[in-house]
Amino acid sequence: MNAAMTQDAILKISSLQKRYGEVNVLKDIDISMAPGEFLVLVGPSGCGKSTLLSCISGLTDISSGTIHIAGRDRTNDEPADRDIAMVFQSYALFPNMSVERNIGFGLEVRKVNEAEKKRKVAEVADLLKIEHLLHRRPAELSGGQRQRVAMGRALVREPKLFLFDEPLSNLDAKLRVTMRTEIKRIHQTTGASIVYVTHDQIEAMTLASRIVVMKDGVVQQIGTPQEIYNKPVNAFVADFMGAPSMNLMTGTATREGEHVRLQIPTPEGPPLELFDYGPGPETLAAGDTAELTIGLRPEAMTDLGLRSGGMDGRTLQSADCLLDVVEPAGADTYAVVQLGGTEAVARLSADAPVAAGQRVPIAFDLSKISYFDIASGNRL
Amino acid sequence: MLGRRQKREKWILLAPALAVLALITLIPLANTLWLSFTDTRISALPEPVHFIGLENYVYALTDPDFQEALFRTLYFTIVSVGLEGVLGVAVAVLLNQEFRGRTLLRALIILPWAVPTIVNAVAWRLIYHPDYGALNSLLFQLGIISDYRSWIGDPATAMNMVILADVWKNFPLVAYVALAALQTVPEDLSKAAAIEGAGPWKRFCSITLPWIAGPLMVVMVLRTIEAFRVFDIIYVMTGGGPADSTKTASFYVYQEYFNYLRSGSGASYAVLVAGISAVLIVFYYSVTKRQTAGGAA
Numbered sequence: 208m209n210a211a212m213t214q215d216a217i218l219k220i221s222s223l224q225k226r227y228g229e230v231n232v233l234k235d236i237d238i239s240m241a242p243g244e245f246l247v248l249v250g251p252s253g254c255g256k257s258t259l260l261s262c263i264s265g266l267t268d269i270s271s272g273t274i275h276i277a278g279r280d281r282t283n284d285e286p287a288d289r290d291i292a293m294v295f296q297s298y299a300l301f302p303n304m305s306v307e308r309n310i311g312f313g314l315e316v317r318k319v320n321e322a323e324k325k326r327k328v329a330e331v332a333d334l335l336k337i338e339h340l341l342h343r344r345p346a347e348l349s350g351g352q353r354q355r356v357a358m359g360r361a362l363v364r365e366p367k368l369f370l371f372d373e374p375l376s377n378l379d380a381k382l383r384v385t386m387r388t389e390i391k392r393i394h395q396t397t398g399a400s401i402v403y404v405t406h407d408q409i410e411a412m413t414l415a416s417r418i419v420v421m422k423d424g425v426v427q428q429i430g431t432p433q434e435i436y437n438k439p440v441n442a443f444v445a446d447f448m449g450a451p452s453m454n455l456m457t458g459t460a461t462r463e464g465e466h467v468r469l470q471i472p473t474p475e476g477p478p479l480e481l482f483d484y485g486p487g488p489e490t491l492a493a494g495d496t497a498e499l500t501i502g503l504r505p506e507a508m509t510d511l512g513l514r515s516g517g518m519d520g521r522t523l524q525s526a527d528c529l530l531d532v533v534e535p536a537g538a539d540t541y542a543v544v545q546l547g548g549t550e551a552v553a554r555l556s557a558d559a560p561v562a563a564g565q566r567v568p569i570a571f572d573l574s575k576i577s578y579f580d581i582a583s584g585n586r587l
Numbered sequence: 588m589l590g591r592r593q594k595r596e597k598w599i600l601l602a603p604a605l606a607v608l609a610l611i612t613l614i615p616l617a618n619t620l621w622l623s624f625t626d627t628r629i630s631a632l633p634e635p636v637h638f639i640g641l642e643n644y645v646y647a648l649t650d651p652d653f654q655e656a657l658f659r660t661l662y663f664t665i666v667s668v669g670l671e672g673v674l675g676v677a678v679a680v681l682l683n684q685e686f687r688g689r690t691l692l693r694a695l696i697i698l699p700w701a702v703p704t705i706v707n708a709v710a711w712r713l714i715y716h717p718d719y720g721a722l723n724s725l726l727f728q729l730g731i732i733s734d735y736r737s738w739i740g741d742p743a744t745a746m747n748m749v750i751l752a753d754v755w756k757n758f759p760l761v762a763y764v765a766l767a768a769l770q771t772v773p774e775d776l777s778k779a780a781a782i783e784g785a786g787p788w789k790r791f792c793s794i795t796l797p798w799i800a801g802p803l804m805v806v807m808v809l810r811t812i813e814a815f816r817v818f819d820i821i822y823v824m825t826g827g828g829p830a831d832s833t834k835t836a837s838f839y840v841y842q843e844y845f846n847y848l849r850s851g852s853g854a855s856y857a858v859l860v861a862g863i864s865a866v867l868i869v870f871y872y873s874v875t876k877r878q879t880a881g882g883a884a
């Protein structure tokens with residue numbers, strides 16, 4: 208992501224702070240974004256995503272720090288002067304205007320001539336497949352159609368930066384997936400630079416070229432979806448990103464020669480033993496033993512052993528586990544195993560011949576294991 | 588679809604309300620209409636009543652004094668309701684901003700409206716008093732006038748002075764309705780418009796005003812009906828004078844009924860006043876309907 212670090216960043220936020228009275232809602236935010244990037248701000252409700260977006264748009268004044276858009280200091284500029292467009296969760300379509308006038312409103316305000324305006328509106332209407340709706344009022348549109356109109360209003364001015372605040376939250380599950388694809392398609396065809404806020408980590412994973420994970424007004428991690436998914440910087444990110452989320456089990460690690468011996472307590476008897484032949488926790492010296500949080504995603508705990516038996520004993524190791532609960536979920540079957548003080552979820556194939564209460568060999572894939580400090584939650 | 592039984596039940600349930608409605612509006616209305624076509628007089632002894640067709644209406648409409656009174660009433664209505672609308676919306680917009688003491692000010696602003704019309708009229712008569720009125724004193728001390736004037740004793744100014752008093756009393760009602768409507772304007776709409784580049788004035792005209800137009804129309808219609816049949820405030824302040832300069836249409840209704848005791852003719856004046864109000868309301872409705880079509884959804 209070198210491009211984002213240079214002068215031509217489309218958006219550069221430096222040391223941004225936002226306080227409401229005594230409450231520090233955004234703490235020391237630093238984000239740099241390259242042109243054409245699809246940057247997704249994700250985090251639990253109330254973590255400050257909307258506030259950050261509002262600060263970028265200029266609708267909210269910031270307490271300190273700077274915001275550069277397309278190389279220009281926009282910290283104190285009015286929203287209208289920042290060369291941005293925004294799509295709201297509520298769509299914020301003007302109810303007293305036709306779809307056509309809604310889309311063309313920004314051009315109308317900027318006194319673009321009638322012919323030019325008509326041409327541009329027709330262009331985005333074509334892109335969004337809403338030509339047939341141009342003469343309707345927002346009240347006469349479905350949720351998905353309103354969503355398209357809201358995007359049309361943003362696209363028509365060809366701004367430098369697009370801001371989306373949870374644009375799909377008001378749609379039903381099925382439509383949300385369709386519109387998600389639609390947004391991705393528009394990003395690919397227009398090459399627009401987009402900052403997109405969501406609390407839905409699946410939306411973040413599927414849309415983003417880079418993800419910013421936030422919690423309590425602090426940026427936890429910035430990275431590609433793969434980086435965030437495979438190398439979460441702390442237990443919060445590990446837990447928040449991915450569904451079902453990463454299994455965070457408390458256990459001990461001992462560095463013994465070329466491997467690290469992991470012991471994860473089980474309620475029914477001897478601890479589960481695994482051997483990590485990878486680098487292991489960085490801070491763990493030879494011969495040392497430490498208690499820590501061991502993170503394994505559900506797809507790293509499978510029934511591969513049941514079917515092929517092809518364990519190599521290094522990255523893929525088999526161990527018998529007692530299945531607590533078995534939940535068929537169509538494409539997969541999830542099995543809950545009591546491990547390291549948590550209900551660890553294993554992702555088995557849909558046709559796995561298993562039932563609750565059985566002891567079955569589970570294949571552990573240690574190639575993508577994560578370790579976290581118990582106290583701080585930071586990646587080790 | 589309602590069944591036969593349910594249909595009958597519906598009418599049984601509605602009957603009491605319809606009966607009351609008929610008793611208090613339909614019957615008096617029909618009675619007034621009937622009276623307006625007769626030469627009925629108010630008297631102690633029963634007198635013969637004759638149906639005289641449109642004679643009362645012809646008399647009223649060909650009376651140049653009544654025509655003048657109608658125009659005067661129209662002037663009073665348009666100017667006072669217009670000012671109340673502008674002032675009411677402006678004050679509502681102010682009261683919708685966030686500032687210290689907003690709640691207190693919101694409570695205070697309703698006071699003029701809470702004062703009885705008679706009290707308001709007497710108070711303004713004192714304010715306008717030619718010898719010790721506050722208006723004279725204020726304008727004199729500010730150097731705007733060099734001599735005390737008789738504001739409601741002068742036919743040139745009397746009507747506008749009455750209008751001022753009426754606006755002062757009634758704009759809070761408009762302000763309150765507008766304020767209530769303003770509070771329902773979604774914040775996102777103004778934000779979206781701001782990002783699209785609309786300044787405060789454009790945002791107000793394109794977003795806010797259309798959004799509140801519906802409720803605003805209701806209160807304006809209400810005020811128009813009231814203003815067109817204005818009587819009490821004028822009766823107390825000027826009694827229709829000086830030189831008939833504040834004599835509105837309702838004065839003719841009053842005069843015909845209670846001075847000349849001609850209830851037939853009085854009824855025809857009343858019907859005319861009501862009819863013109865109706866025209867004004869239809870006009871309002873068609874104007875605002877175009878603005879709000881599909882709005883506030």
Ligand SMILES: Nc1ncnc2c1ncn2[C@@H]1O[C@H](COP(=O)(O)OP(=O)(O)O)[C@@H](O)[C@H]1O
Binds near residue numbers: 232250
């Ligand atoms: N105008 C405001 N005044 C005071 N606190 C606010 C205001 N707006 C947002 N907050 C607070 O800032 C925090 C972040 O809010 P928000 O950005 O809306 O979260 P998110 O969009 O991530 O759900 C919340 O705790 C919220 O209560």
Ligand SMILES: [Mg+2]
Binds near residue numbers: 256257258373
């Ligand atoms: Mg939000």
